Amino acid sequence: MNASLPIADRGARQLSSSAKLGSAVPAAHRKRHSGLVRVTHWTTTVAFLALLVSGGEIVLSHPRFYWGETGNVNMRPWLNLHLPSSRDTVPTGYGYVLPDQNGWSRYLHFQAAWLAVGTGLFYVLFGFFAGHFRRNLFPAASDLSIKELGGSLVRHLRFERPGKEEAWSYNVLQRLTYLLVIFVLFPLIIWTGLAMSFGFTSEFPLAVRLLGGQQTARSLHFLVTIFLVLFLLIHVLMVFVAGFRNRMRAMITGRATPPME
Amino acid sequence: MSNISRRKFITTGLAVAAGASGIAVAAKVAQHHGLIPPDAGGLYGPGETLTYAAQRLLTRHSMAREFSRSEMSKNPFANEVDPLGDEFKRLQAASFVDWRVTVDGMAARPASFSLAEIRSFPTSTQITMIGCEEGWTYIAEWTGVPLSYILDRVGALPQVRYIVYRSIQPDWWESIDMADALHPQTLLAHRMNGNELPVPFGGPVRLRVPRQLGYKNVKYINRLTLTDNLKPFGKGLGGANPDGGYAWYAGI
Numbered sequence: 001m002n003a004s005l006p007i008a009d010r011g012a013r014q015l016s017s018s019a020k021l022g023s024a025v026p027a028a029h030r031k032r033h034s035g036l037v038r039v040t041h042w043t044t045t046v047a048f049l050a051l052l053v054s055g056g057e058i059v060l061s062h063p064r065f066y067w068g069e070t071g072n073v074n075m076r077p078w079l080n081l082h083l084p085s086s087r088d089t090v091p092t093g094y095g096y097v098l099p100d101q102n103g104w105s106r107y108l109h110f111q112a113a114w115l116a117v118g119t120g121l122f123y124v125l126f127g128f129f130a131g132h133f134r135r136n137l138f139p140a141a142s143d144l145s146i147k148e149l150g151g152s153l154v155r156h157l158r159f160e161r162p163g164k165e166e167a168w169s170y171n172v173l174q175r176l177t178y179l180l181v182i183f184v185l186f187p188l189i190i191w192t193g194l195a196m197s198f199g200f201t202s203e204f205p206l207a208v209r210l211l212g213g214q215q216t217a218r219s220l221h222f223l224v225t226i227f228l229v230l231f232l233l234i235h236v237l238m239v240f241v242a243g244f245r246n247r248m249r250a251m252i253t254g255r256a257t258p259p260m261e
Numbered sequence: 262m263s264n265i266s267r268r269k270f271i272t273t274g275l276a277v278a279a280g281a282s283g284i285a286v287a288a289k290v291a292q293h294h295g296l297i298p299p300d301a302g303g304l305y306g307p308g309e310t311l312t313y314a315a316q317r318l319l320t321r322h323s324m325a326r327e328f329s330r331s332e333m334s335k336n337p338f339a340n341e342v343d344p345l346g347d348e349f350k351r352l353q354a355a356s357f358v359d360w361r362v363t364v365d366g367m368a369a370r371p372a373s374f375s376l377a378e379i380r381s382f383p384t385s386t387q388i389t390m391i392g393c394e395e396g397w398t399y400i401a402e403w404t405g406v407p408l409s410y411i412l413d414r415v416g417a418l419p420q421v422r423y424i425v426y427r428s429i430q431p432d433w434w435e436s437i438d439m440a441d442a443l444h445p446q447t448l449l450a451h452r453m454n455g456n457e458l459p460v461p462f463g464g465p466v467r468l469r470v471p472r473q474l475g476y477k478n479v480k481y482i483n484r485l486t487l488t489d490n491l492k493p494f495g496k497g498l499g500g501a502n503p504d505g506g507y508a509w510y511a512g513i
Contacts, residue, residue: 058396061394062396070334070390070400102394103505103507107305108308110513114307196513199316199472200316203320203323214392214398
């Protein structure tokens with residue numbers, strides 16, 4: 001067990017600042033990501049891509065969004081994506097109708113949602129108990145100063161390759177972004193999704209009432225998706241900036257090579 | 262093989278065996294309690310079964326949201342249907358006086374009710390939302406005879422597990438389990454917003470099951486079949502939409 005300590009190993013637990021993490025174990029034996037993080041990361045990746053593709057497909061059957069409880073082609077949408085549709089009842093202006101794919105899309109969407117939610121619950125439970133959040137995600141108080149945050153932001157905007165201090169852990173902006181995705185965006189996407197289910201809202205009507213209605217839930221589900229896709233794009237871009245081979249190896253095998261000075 | 266990997270191998274093997282038998286036992290229990298949908302086989306069976314079982318455990322008796330009059334849609338959308346058949350047009354020309362709803366299958370007293378009889382049965386009225394799997398919604402007031410009343414009247418046998426309901430239109434049928442069939446909001450609706458149910462919205466008789474999506478709310482109902490087994494119907498998946506690749510359970 002000791003040979004494969006995860007990112008920010010046990011010896012480094014007290015050292016809260018990401019820059020100071022871990023020097024107790026020789027680099028050759030250390031891991032950037034624990035098994036928990038690696039397995040849940042890739043499971044979530046598969047589930048998220050399935051949700052994105054199937055969700056996008058479902059949107060095509062009615063690429064218009066409304067606020068409140070009701071919305072249909074007899075009503076004015078707040079957002080019309082002006083995409084071709086898989087239904088000829090939707091006035092799109094295009095002279096053709098896409099084939100109906102909602103059968104498998106809906107099946108896949110909910111199956112992938114179960115996978116994502118199950119993985120998320122597992123991750124959050126073990127993340128708390130195994131100290132993953134405390135060690136790797138909650139930023140040190142000293143990192144939350146304007147100066148530190150500003151410096152980190154500038155380094156990101158310059159697309160600077162992360163230095164040695166980030167070989168084993170996350171920088172402060174990264175931590176805050178992951179916390180936002182895990183504890184704000186993911187819960188919101190699950191909530192707004194469930195708020196569209198007639199079965200679910202029959203038992204928990206507040207789930208949709210608090211949001212402001214069925215169509216508002218659908219609109220918010222779409223908007224949160226935009227933010228998640230934005231996160232995904234920046235996340236992947238940053239993997240390239242930080243060094244694609246090294247970061248991918250770290251997320252697959254756990255091992256990482258610290259950058260040469 | 263080192264000790265560690267042998268130990269790992271045995272532990273993993275035991276875990277897999279325990280997991281597999283656990284799933285087998287869970288499947289038996291779930292089947293017994295009616296938590297397995299007819300489309301549980303296939304690639305998307307696991308997700309579909311989880312959704313159906315979870316909602317049946319959580320929401321068996323829950324009531325679909327009801328709305329106030331002020332929330333009713335001013336301009337509801339009827340959705341399109343296939344061109345209406347000759348038989349429908351003939352009945353429509355005679356103001357549906359000859360429309361009948363036949364109830365057969367596992368009933369002590371199978372019957373065929375005229376539209377006048379259906380309209381004379383006790384009614385229930387609800388202002389509920391109808392939502393399409395495409396994402397659009399409207400709210401309307403629906404009036405009709407609770408399906409549970411019909412089932413009671415024909416003497417549904419205790420072993421009935423599903424109600425198969427059919428449209429007069431070809432290849433348009435669906436089915437629901439008893440949790441929905443006996444649910445007080447499940448109606449054979451024949452009025453909408455205070456008037457006779459208009460043809461575009463499913464008149465003269467439409468099944469209204471407000472805890473499920475629009476495609477389970479089949480229009481132009483003329484036959485109900487009480488059964489304990491969906492296998493003999495179509496591809497055995499419980500409906501025309503499931504036969505076409507859609508989920509049988511549409512509570513999500």
